[in-house]
Amino acid sequence: MTSRTKAVAVAGVLLGLALIAPFTDAFVILLITRALILAILAMSLDILLGFTGLPSLGQAAYLGIGAYLTAILATKFNFGLGWSFWVVVVLGILLAAATAAFFGLFAVRASGVYFLMITLALGQCVWGLAYRWNSMTGGDNGINLPGRPAFGIQLSSDVAYFYVVFGFFALSLLMLYVLVKSPFGRSLEGIREREVRMRTLGYNTWLHKYLAFIIAGGFGGLAGVLWAHANGHVSPEDVVLTTSVDALLMVVLGGPGTLVGGAIGAAAVLFLREYLSTLVAWWQYVLGAVYILTILYLPDGLMGVATRLRRSSIALGRPEDAKHPVIS
Amino acid sequence: MDEPAREDGRQPVLELRRLCKSFGGLKAVHEVSLRVMAGDRKAIIGPNGAGKTTLFNVITGVFPATSGQVLLFGQDVTRWPSHRRIGRGLARTFQVTSLFPKLTVLDNVLLAIEGLRLSKFVMWRPLSSYRDVYERAHALLQEAAFQDRRDVEVRNLSHGEQRQLEIVLGLASNPKILLLDEPAAGLSSGESAEMVRFLARLDQHLAILLIEHDMNVVFDVAKHISVLHFGEILEAGTTDAISRSTKVQQIYFGTG
Ligand SMILES: Nc1ncnc2c1ncn2[C@@H]1O[C@H](COP(=O)(O)OP(=O)(O)OP(=O)(O)O)[C@@H](O)[C@H]1O
Numbered sequence: 001m002t003s004r005t006k007a008v009a010v011a012g013v014l015l016g017l018a019l020i021a022p023f024t025d026a027f028v029i030l031l032i033t034r035a036l037i038l039a040i041l042a043m044s045l046d047i048l049l050g051f052t053g054l055p056s057l058g059q060a061a062y063l064g065i066g067a068y069l070t071a072i073l074a075t076k077f078n079f080g081l082g083w084s085f086w087v088v089v090v091l092g093i094l095l096a097a098a099t100a101a102f103f104g105l106f107a108v109r110a111s112g113v114y115f116l117m118i119t120l121a122l123g124q125c126v127w128g129l130a131y132r133w134n135s136m137t138g139g140d141n142g143i144n145l146p147g148r149p150a151f152g153i154q155l156s157s158d159v160a161y162f163y164v165v166f167g168f169f170a171l172s173l174l175m176l177y178v179l180v181k182s183p184f185g186r187s188l189e190g191i192r193e194r195e196v197r198m199r200t201l202g203y204n205t206w207l208h209k210y211l212a213f214i215i216a217g218g219f220g221g222l223a224g225v226l227w228a229h230a231n232g233h234v235s236p237e238d239v240v241l242t243t244s245v246d247a248l249l250m251v252v253l254g255g256p257g258t259l260v261g262g263a264i265g266a267a268a269v270l271f272l273r274e275y276l277s278t279l280v281a282w283w284q285y286v287l288g289a290v291y292i293l294t295i296l297y298l299p300d301g302l303m304g305v306a307t308r309l310r311r312s313s314i315a316l317g318r319p320e321d322a323k324h325p326v327i328s
Numbered sequence: 329m330d331e332p333a334r335e336d337g338r339q340p341v342l343e344l345r346r347l348c349k350s351f352g353g354l355k356a357v358h359e360v361s362l363r364v365m366a367g368d369r370k371a372i373i374g375p376n377g378a379g380k381t382t383l384f385n386v387i388t389g390v391f392p393a394t395s396g397q398v399l400l401f402g403q404d405v406t407r408w409p410s411h412r413r414i415g416r417g418l419a420r421t422f423q424v425t426s427l428f429p430k431l432t433v434l435d436n437v438l439l440a441i442e443g444l445r446l447s448k449f450v451m452w453r454p455l456s457s458y459r460d461v462y463e464r465a466h467a468l469l470q471e472a473a474f475q476d477r478r479d480v481e482v483r484n485l486s487h488g489e490q491r492q493l494e495i496v497l498g499l500a501s502n503p504k505i506l507l508l509d510e511p512a513a514g515l516s517s518g519e520s521a522e523m524v525r526f527l528a529r530l531d532q533h534l535a536i537l538l539i540e541h542d543m544n545v546v547f548d549v550a551k552h553i554s555v556l557h558f559g560e561i562l563e564a565g566t567t568d569a570i571s572r573s574t575k576v577q578q579i580y581f582g583t584g
């Protein structure tokens with residue numbers, strides 16, 4: 001598959017989704033909407049994990065910042081419930097990106113498991129804030145939003161809101177796709193593969209990682225704004241470590257370094273969880289087993305399955321040319 | 329860029345002044361002074377563990393110097409991070425092949441070319457739309473006769489091809505001085521002869537500092553040799569003088 005046929009395939013699937021979704025029942029629409037939002041979060045994490053090689057365990061922090069900002073503005077200032085929703089979207093992205101810019105000062109110097117630990121700790125700080133800052137965040141109870149925005153169209157309709165989220169998802173996918181193909185995006189891949197070499201090629205690798213961290217934070221913030229209105233409720237539960245772990249698992253399950261993989265992972269996790277929980281009492285274990293099997297047998301995630309099938313068919317059809325090394 | 333005005337060709341491209349690097353109590357590099365002028369072809373030889381690679385690491389800023397100075401075109405860069413030094417016309421290769429194994433040959437070269445271009449920060453336009461970058465990449469691959477293998481993932485190249493690609497990446501930034509750390513390591517004699525011919529074809533203004541154990545390569549490439557022993561320069565001179573030196577024979581060639 002060339003990258004063009006891949007893009008056509010993705011566009012086709014998205015188009016199909018946009019056409020079919022309104023005809024499913026309300027529960028499924030909301031589930032798809034949630035999956036699309038978490039897909040944005042997972043793709044933002046994929047920029048770090050899959051493309052830059054930075055395993056962040058604190059991506060839920062940015063989701064939380066976007067979500068709490070939306071909820072607080074809506075309840076305390078009655079802001080963001082009309083056209084100003086779009087302003088909130090921008091503010092959510094900016095605040096999350098600014099937080100990432102601050103956190104990045106601590107996290108980006110580290111790598112590997114240290115990066116993991118620092119992002120985890122920073123994520124927990126945000127959770128602590130959501131949990132403890134009662135007057136602002138409602139503490140344990142969280143915040144109930146007064147309702148979804150209305151500006152000509154009533155987003156209180158789940159179908160209308162689905163289309164808004166769908167639009168943001170498609171736009172995010174497009175922007176991130178362009179990003180990973182850009183010179184900057186390619187430099188992230190180089191850093192993932194061999195950072196010292198990148199430095200001796202003239203790259204300020206710290207700066208590239210820092211920028212990637214901020215961008216990932218911004219998209220996390222966008223997911224947060226959408227998340228708040230999808231559920232009509234924001235609570236520390238959204239910022240909890242489990243959400244960060246979920247995002248990480250979505251990327252790993254779908255296939256790191258593929259962007260779309262994060263979206264597939266998000267859908268798979270959400271639907272598995274939703275339906276397994278009605279079918280089997282011990283569904284968490286089934287999900288856990290799925291994760292472990294993926295990591296053991298599908299290191300490239302679900303997206304890797306397609307690649308493998310393709311590879312094996314190529315190998316069968318046409319043996320690789322055995323080229324002999326010639327130096328000249 | 330803002331090179332000092334007194335550049336008249338007689339200014340060293342690279343100058344080391346009493347450069348030291350210690351790891352704890354170990355003086356891996358000790359009081360090394362060296363000048364490399366434009367177009368110089370110099371070699372550094374010495375037994376295993378003499379501190380040759382460490383010297384390159386200190387010159388390129390992979391490790392900070394313990395004391396002493398590194399100057400590029402007369403400018404003190406001792407405290408600069410690696411990427412800034414590279415921006416001043418310094419490039420290196422690694423003793424242990426250090427490429428991007430999962431990327432193709434072409435993508436490796438593209439990364440190397442982008443390293444010194446401001447467009448490396450562009451996020452809204454695909455790399456594939458930069459025609460000049462691709463042209464430069466194809467020219468480099470052509471020179472090194474890699475064109476036919478440009479879409480091969482680097483991990484699938486032979487050791488010899490990888491050693492050569494190391495040098496191609498070093499050349500991508502159009503450096504003024506290239507540090508080669510054992511480019512012929514692990515090559516067959518035929519392959520190292522090819523390597524020597526390739527190096528000989530490079531721009532005559534490019535200064536080369538070469539670390540190499542294979543003395544045939546050293547004699548073919550370099551006109552001047554510095555002998556490093558326990559981190560110190562034991563002797564330095566023309567290839568002829570060094571090959572006759574009894575001191576060098578004793579410690580390095582194990583004869584004499
Ligand atoms: N990062 C490091 N930390 C501690 N010691 C180091 C480090 N790098 C090198 N050394 C030590 O410094 C000394 C010089 O090592 P170096 O790699 O520079 O030798 P070399 O001359 O390149 O040897 P070779 O010919 O085997 O490549 C050795 O004793 C080595 O063990």
Ligand SMILES: [Mg+2]
Nearest residue numbers: 380381382423
């Ligand atoms: Mg060495």
